[in-house]
Amino acid sequence: MKKLGWIMSLILLVSLVLSACGQSKEAASSAVTTTVKIGILKNVTHAPGFIALQNNYFQDAFGKNAKIDVTAFDNGADFATAIATDQIDIGYVGPGPVINQYLKSKNIRVIAGANNGGAVLVARKDAGINSVKDLVGKTVAVAAKGGTPDLSLRLLLKQEGLKVSSDTSGVQIVTRAPADTLVAIRQKEVDATLIAEPWGTQIIQEGTGTILVDWNKIPPKDGNYPLTILVASDTFLKDHRDLAKKAVKANKQAIDFIGQNPNKAYEQISDELKQLTGKGMEPALIKAAIDHLKLTEDITLEDINEQAKTSFDAGYLKVKAEELDFSKFLDLSLLNEVKKEK
Template sequence: MKKLAGLLSLLLMFTLVISACGTKSNSASSTENLTVKVGILKNVTHAPGFVALQNGYFQNGFGKNVKIEVTGFDNGSDFSTAMATNQIDIGFVGPGPAINQYLKSKNFRVISGSNNGGAVLIARKDAGIKSVKDLVGKTVAIPTKGSTNEISLRLLLQQEGLKVSTDTSGVQMITRAPADTLVAIRQKEVDATLIPEPWGTQMVEEGIGQVLVDWDKIPPNNGDYPLTLLLASDDFLKNHRDLAKKAIKANLDGINFIKENPTKAYDLVSAELKELSGKGMDAKLIKAALDHLKLTDEVNADAIKAMAKVSFDAGYIKGLKEDELDLSKFIDLSLLNEVKKEK
């Protein structure tokens, strides 16, 4: 009987050991052959993400078993579509296009801020524009329809009692990528632009443009509005919550590095920009961009609600009534708060 009890005890121990080994193996292999798809815009205003990628903050946080696949986007609309269709898992984008897409798909959310502000209103030097009111009858370029820059422009025009129109009775808006806008200003094809830095600074330095409204006077909230946010898909948050936290930490580390080592950051930003677009940028222009924004993980929910209202009024949000603009789950800073507490 004692022998039988002993055999049963050994068998039980053996079973527990095998079970423990299996659990350990499953845990260790949860990120085996995993590819995390990171999206980011080819804009210097995404500098914290650039630095986080260049300094290996994402890779170190995710671990050596995880492959990182970075996709650069020319505009926020393409990014948001890619996020909604699970072509990317996590990444950086402006609130305008993200809001518009979220209200359609509701399958991703904001998990951290990255920077606020960073856009300026530039008037072509010889266009006869001395104030915002002088934009009546003029053509103003924005990066894309529904972009954060368009929302800011519409708010600015509202403040001055101006309207957007397709004729000379109001302000005419056209879409141009920032690089194309620079050329259009040179060739006198557009009169003004609300554009992310450092494009505005470049126009001023070339002598073809002048600052009509500086970054810290652009609405909403006088430049202190979200321009770059860190987003994650619901699927990624559900399946890889721990990696989402690592991404948040990578973003925070990127912000802190820029604040503490601005000169070193210029080279890193230029290097990542070259990888994404094939062309780096002069340190002087990168400095101008970073000097004209506020690096922060904070997310101003009121500013985002104001942006959503502008998008709705402009007709970019369809199929909903104004009182159905529910953004209660769009911003989820619970993981950000956890990361901060763990520091």
């Protein structure tokens, strides 16, 4: 009997040890943290991303075992390099830089839209510019070569039969950061600018410029072109497709929130800008930006192809014409799944 009792005690002890080990493994498993590296530009036109961060839509969607690491970029080119080299996983950017990067690395996918339009053509008040044709012999500033406003400007000039040149025979395009453009307009260093909001509104409010072409007349498609999109790296889509889908859902949630709660959204956008840049923005300026764009999660291959062709014609894409195939660049499978689950 003593021997039987000893055996029973040993079995009980082993069971307790095994049970404890199992619980330890389960606890360790639940504590595993996935870091999602989100990239975003410091522009109001990236508002859906700001709202998704401010309202914890990404965090709530990813779950408590996910850690979010946000990197703010000054320009799309740096963003595109970062996502192509897996420094970030997912984020918001303009189409131009990632179109260029995709042709080099083929490892980035567009998974949703964020907003369309949002840029205006502003002329300096005393520059003698009353129509687009008056831009001949003038200097027009854009934020970056190959950026969406640059491509839109080139399309607009082409529509009016004007050429881009380095002398007064055509329109001279120069690059200036938006903040520097405000100064350049004041100091009469440039005559006009095609610039994303709210910078255009700031120039108008200062009294130094007037709107020459409003946002809903800017090509292509009268302002209904993608200015900000949501993209993901191939690595992230392969390893964490579920999280990418949740990001698409959070993006749509943010777009809906802005439409339903505009005044609150303006404050939250300002708060996120302050976190990213150290400085917020007046709600009135944010409202001007949001009023001059179309928030949408939708995007089409036609949109991408049109911007790519303009970039190619401008000499920014160093490939052969037959290599301009973006059928795999756009992956709307996640967005379509999110829409079906409504």
